[in-house]
Amino acid sequence: MADTAYCPALFLSAMASGQGKTTVTAALARYHRRQGRRVTVFKTGPDYLDPQILAQASNAPVEPLDLWMAGDAFCREQLHRAALTSDLILIEGAMGLHDGTPSSADLAVAFDIPVVCVINARGMAQTVAAIGLGLARYRPEMRFHGLVANALGSERHRQLIEDSLPEDVQLLAAMPREERLALPSRHLGLVQPGEQDDPDNLSLEARLEAAADLLEGQTLTELPPAVAFASQSIDTPPEALAGKxxxxxxxxxxxxxxxxxxxxxxxxxxxxxxxxxxxxxxxxxxxxxxxxxxxxxxxxxxxxxxxxxxxxxxxxxxxxxxxxxxxxxxxxxxxxxxxxxxxxxxxxxxxxxxxxxxxxxxxxxxxxxxxxxxxxxxxxxxxxxxxxxxxxxxxxxxxxxxxxxxxxxxxxxxxxxxxxxxxxxxxxxxxxxxxxxxxxxxxxxxxxxxx
Known part of the structure; x- marks a missing residue:
């Protein structure tokens, strides 16, 4: 196995939970899959539900990455293996970018992965720029790639946000307010793909395709810079359960x-x-x-x-x-x-x-x-x-x-x-x-x- 593998990668986080980062990550994975690229998606932290949506979007298994639960070596090995076989690596964060110890930002910094932040812009305009600026500057060692403004009401809404941003904070995508594309949820999180069969609503496949269509022509769909992922050796566990x-x-x-x-x-x-x-x-x-x-x-x-x-x-x-x-x-x-x-x-x-x-x-x-x-x-x-x-x-x-x-x-x-x-x-x-x-x-x- 090569000591270092290179692959374009993005870390998609948000200002808080409920901003639409799973929808954006799934849409981006589906967009690149439609271009014939091999996309590997990871989910930060413990989660059984979001990965099922992301796996259907990317047509590939989705693994957890967490510096506390899984450890640095496990995360490093998973990323290196993915880089050897993928055209693009996407990582969806958990909660807000800087929430938790370790946080999504800690993971992004540990592996030098550029960060995109999703902000639900409902009920605000220029304030999105202020929040985005704070996220971009809060940790200077973090590679901040840009913003995605979600739940926009109009083209004018998008323009107000974009005009308020400093030159070095880029608006990578603007997602319109499309309630019909929202992923259904219940008490523990998103509804599992196999249960999204309500005849009155779009199927999950239709939602993924429609969300990918909305990204067409936007800057977010451009392949990000390649990231160097070093190999990590983890001892193969002994066959302690042989015959069981x-x-x-x-x-x-x-x-x-x-x-x-x-x-x-x-x-x-x-x-x-x-x-x-x-x-x-x-x-x-x-x-x-x-x-x-x-x-x-x-x-x-x-x-x-x-x-x-x-x-x-x-x-x-x-x-x-x-x-x-x-x-x-x-x-x-x-x-x-x-x-x-x-x-x-x-x-x-x-x-x-x-x-x-x-x-x-x-x-x-x-x-x-x-x-x-x-x-x-x-x-x-x-x-x-x-x-x-x-x-x-x-x-x-x-x-x-x-x-x-x-x-x-x-x-x-x-x-x-x-x-x-x-x-x-x-x-x-x-x-x-x-x-x-x-x-x-x-x-x-x-x-x-x-x-």
Whole structure:
């Protein structure tokens, strides 16, 4: 593998959440894909939903990049690999450009990637220029590429903004106010592509094509300067899960799975056996461990609870003492009941004591690590529910930037459950031990960062 690879790259961020950066990133990816270019898109921070939209726009998998959760070495390796095979790299930021520690700006600076900021200009004109100027100057070491003004009401609106900008802050694109192109969302974020089938609205494909059309002829579509991405060697994990058959839930109710987690399990020698708690009545044969990831069990609670055969199969796996890892929605599924957002209570698998209830307003999100006996694994929380009458927690998550205890972590026998979504590459040896592998756990991340 070459030591350095060069590829045009842009980091698309915003002044805040809700500015339309996913729409702009997806539109730009689709535009270049239509030109026959190979586009690789990354998403900053923990996110399962935006990457699904971006993957459809680019026709390529979308990976997370995060300096805390994944580590510098992981991010460097991913970018270098992408640069070897891509004509363009796009990275969508999280929240506002300078929000969080580390922030989107920190990631852009770490890899010297030029930054584009999206600003929803509804209700302002010249003030867009003032905000843009502040974003461009706040960190002198950051390469500021320009602005995208979103939700414009007219050509005059665009002209007022452009005339107010200093010469060295460029308006790269102006996106009109097109409510019909807005990506649909719900309580945890954007609606997944496979569920955007409302006959009264445009399909996701139609939205992506229309948004790409709006970029036609604008400066943003010009290929940015090439960025040098140095190679990064990460040790291939030992085959600590060789010969192990791991069952993984995957369907409309359980879809929050990082591709990096799957690749790691395969690299450690595991045979992955996918199944659907919604549609299947039996588990794959000969399983050695079970992984129930997060998703939207609350949207499918009646079907999940009514699939008595699958619930019994999972209870049988637990009774046999096989390792089970349940994350967020997976944990809600294992509890006794789940009450949806309409207030209807449904029975669940009943493997664990506890009752899950959806909340309409308050949620929990943020970076946390799980201090497990096998080793500390980094991850994050993102949910709009609460659980009560549960087991006594074995431990609590450690927040990345706050001293308060994080999510409760439950352990009974070889079953581990929590609201935390784990990023397996942050500690492969601990993951192997958690799923019944033979490796001795390590107490630090493979990136060399302190936990």
């Amino acid at each position: 058959r791991i069952g993984i839930a995957r369907d409309a109710a359980f879809s929050f799975v990082y591709a990096a987690n799957v690749r790691l399990l395969e690299a450690m020698g595991a045979e992955l056996c996918w199944f659907s708690p919604l549609a299947d009545t039996t588990l794959p044969e000969g399983l050695d461990a079970l992984w129930l990831p997060g998703g939207y069990p609350e949207l499918h609670a009646e079907t999940l609870g009514g699939n008595h055969a699958m619930c019994q199969a999972i209870r049988d796996v637990d009774a046999r003492g096989l390792p089970i890892v349940a994350e967020c929605g997976g944990m809600l599924y294992l509890q006794e009941t789940l009450t949806d957002r309409a207030g209807t209570c449904y029975p669940m698998a009943g493997v664990l004591p506890g009752h899950g209830e959806m909340r309409t307003k308050r949620g929990c999100q943020g970076m946390q690590s799980a201090p497990l006996p096998e080793g500390e694994i980094r991850g994050h929380a993102h949910h709009h529910s609460r659980s009560h009458d549960t087991l006594t927690p074995m431990a609590h998550g450690r927040r990345a930037s706050h001293p308060a205890p994080g999510e409760a972590i439950f352990r009974r026998g070889r079953l581990t459950a929590s609201y935390l979504h784990l990023f397996f590459p942050s500690n492969p040896a601990a993951v192997a031990a958690l799923l019944g592998g033979v490796a001795e756990p390590e107490r630090s991340t493979p990136t060399g960062q302190p936990l």
